[in-house]
Amino acid sequence: xxxxxxxxxxxxxxxxxxxxxxxxxxxxxxxxxxxxxxxxxxxxxxxxxxxxxxxxxxxxxxxxxxxxxxxxxxxxxxxxxxxxxxxxxxxxxxxxxxxxxxxxxxxxxxxxxxxxxxxxxxxxxxxxxxxxxxxxxxxxxxxxxxxxxxxxxxxxxxxxxxxxxxxxxxxxxxxxxxxxxxxxxxxxxxxxxxxxxxxxxxxxxxxxxxxxxxxxxxxxxxxxxxxxxxxxxxxxxxxxxxxxxxxxxxxxxxxxxxxxxxxxxxxxxxxxxxxxxxxxxxxxxxxxxxxxxxxxxxxxxxxxxxxxxxxxxxxxxxxxxxxxxxxxxxxxxxxxxxxxxxxxxxxxxxxxxxxxxxxxxxxxxxxxxxxxxxxxxxxxxxxxxxxxxxxxxxxxxxxxxxxxxxxxxxxxxxxxxxxxxxxxxxxxxxxxxxxxxxxxxxxxxxxxxxxxxxxxxxxxxxxxx
Numbered sequence: 001x002x003x004x005x006x007x008x009x010x011x012x013x014x015x016x017x018x019x020x021x022x023x024x025x026x027x028x029x030x031x032x033x034x035x036x037x038x039x040x041x042x043x044x045x046x047x048x049x050x051x052x053x054x055x056x057x058x059x060x061x062x063x064x065x066x067x068x069x070x071x072x073x074x075x076x077x078x079x080x081x082x083x084x085x086x087x088x089x090x091x092x093x094x095x096x097x098x099x100x101x102x103x104x105x106x107x108x109x110x111x112x113x114x115x116x117x118x119x120x121x122x123x124x125x126x127x128x129x130x131x132x133x134x135x136x137x138x139x140x141x142x143x144x145x146x147x148x149x150x151x152x153x154x155x156x157x158x159x160x161x162x163x164x165x166x167x168x169x170x171x172x173x174x175x176x177x178x179x180x181x182x183x184x185x186x187x188x189x190x191x192x193x194x195x196x197x198x199x200x201x202x203x204x205x206x207x208x209x210x211x212x213x214x215x216x217x218x219x220x221x222x223x224x225x226x227x228x229x230x231x232x233x234x235x236x237x238x239x240x241x242x243x244x245x246x247x248x249x250x251x252x253x254x255x256x257x258x259x260x261x262x263x264x265x266x267x268x269x270x271x272x273x274x275x276x277x278x279x280x281x282x283x284x285x286x287x288x289x290x291x292x293x294x295x296x297x298x299x300x301x302x303x304x305x306x307x308x309x310x311x312x313x314x315x316x317x318x319x320x321x322x323x324x325x326x327x328x329x330x331x332x333x334x335x336x337x338x339x340x341x342x343x344x345x346x347x348x349x350x351x352x353x354x355x356x357x358x359x360x361x362x363x364x365x366x367x368x369x370x371x372x373x374x375x376x377x378x379x380x381x382x383x384x385x386x387x388x389x390x391x392x393x394x395x396x397x398x399x400x401x402x403x404x405x406x407x408x409x410x411x412x413x414x415x416x417x418x419x420x421x422x423x424x425x426x427x428x429x430x431x432x433x434x435x436x437x438x439x440x441x442x443x444x445x446x447x448x449x450x451x452x453x454x455x456x457x458x459x460x461x462x463x464x465x
Contacts, residue, residue, distance in 0.1 A: 026185030030154035037161030063149025099329030127167030164258035170289035187263030199257030206250030229398035
């Protein structure tokens with residue numbers, strides 16, 4: 001089910017919201033939110049709710065085991081290792097099996113062996129990367145003693161299956177919403193309703209009016225990249241740069257709004273990343289929940305920057321390579337992770353010189369670096385990525401691809417550029433419902449809803465990850 005669909009906005013959300021606030025206590029609300037999360041998830045494919053339920057039970061059991069063992073004990077380590085191994089094996093099978101098989105086939109072909117390797121018909125469960133990170137972060141935090149594992153299965157099931165952030169994040173750690181979950185039985189319906197509606201409307205605008213309009217330029221351009229002119233290639237790449245931001249930021253903003261509506265504060269996931277001054281700053285602003293997880297559960301355990309320059313660079317590169325592979329089972333994603341690892345290492349090596357440059361130049365250089373990285377992130381092959389790059393920098397005749405009027409796309413592209421490079425993000429905006437704000441939000445949201453009613457809803461880009 002999509003946040004930007006008729007069934008969600010006009011049926012699922014009103015029903016879930018109304019019943020939730022009629023229920024008298026925390027336990028009944030846990031049960032209701034869990035059921036709602038499974039219905040939301042099962043709307044795509046009911047078979048995979050069993051997979052999420054299995055992962056939930058394994059991780060919950062690990063937490064109970066840690067309550068009975070001492071920190072640092074051998075038994076406690078088994079409650080860490082076994083459930084994480086189970087989660088990673090499930091993720092690896094569904095997401096990376098065919099990637100491994102295809103790689104073996106390609107390498108054998110290059111070596112002249114031509115091994116007959118099958119391509120399995122495996123369906124990738126939507127959101128598996130996200131809820132797997134939820135369960136793993138819970139297990140690790142419980143092992144470290146950062147959190148006290150809950151004894152309430154329904155509370156934990158609510159955390160894993162919370163529909164507002166289930167299939168595309170943010171990657172919420174249990175400790176970030178533990179207080180709100182504990183107080184869910186006494187939370188106030190009216191306390192955050194205004195902020196919730198405001199965040200949801202802003203996210204809807206980001207997705208429907210900005211990202212989906214830019215998709216009308218980006219999708220046909222990359223599908224027919226061999227026909228693009230140099231101008232068409234630049235428009236396609238810049239269009240994707242802003243489409244990806246507003247698509248994923250829009251989802252995250254709506255998730256925050258939905259959380260507020262149910263008394264749960266979901267943390268910020270985007271902080272104007274295209275206003276970043278350097279690669280390190282970029283990753284403190286882009287997909288904050290993922291980058292912080294990679295930092296806390298991979299980079300720092302590897303040693304971080306504590307063991308000398310060489311090992312620091314090694315840890316940075318390994319972390320970013322893993323981050324690239326997490327996004328998708330493709331060598332283009334691995335290269336994208338490698339590319340950002342190189343950027344982080346280069347910045348660390350030349351920090352004084354970089355930081356001494358004018359802020360405008362720093363910001364421009366970082367934005368440009370991010371743009372070129374997105375080419376490999378979007379491309380389905382290295383041939384496509386290098387072909388688009390060639391058209392961008394070598395004058396090439398061709399066309400500009402767009403499914404709708406190009407002036408409209410250019411207007412939205414200009415708005416997206418201003419909003420992301422100069423304007424405030426959702427967390428920097430005011431959310432008080434003044435008369436002027438009510439009128440403006442109602443008008444723009446009305447336009448977004450009109451598009452939802454009259455057109456087929458567009459899936460969020462991060463659903464594929």
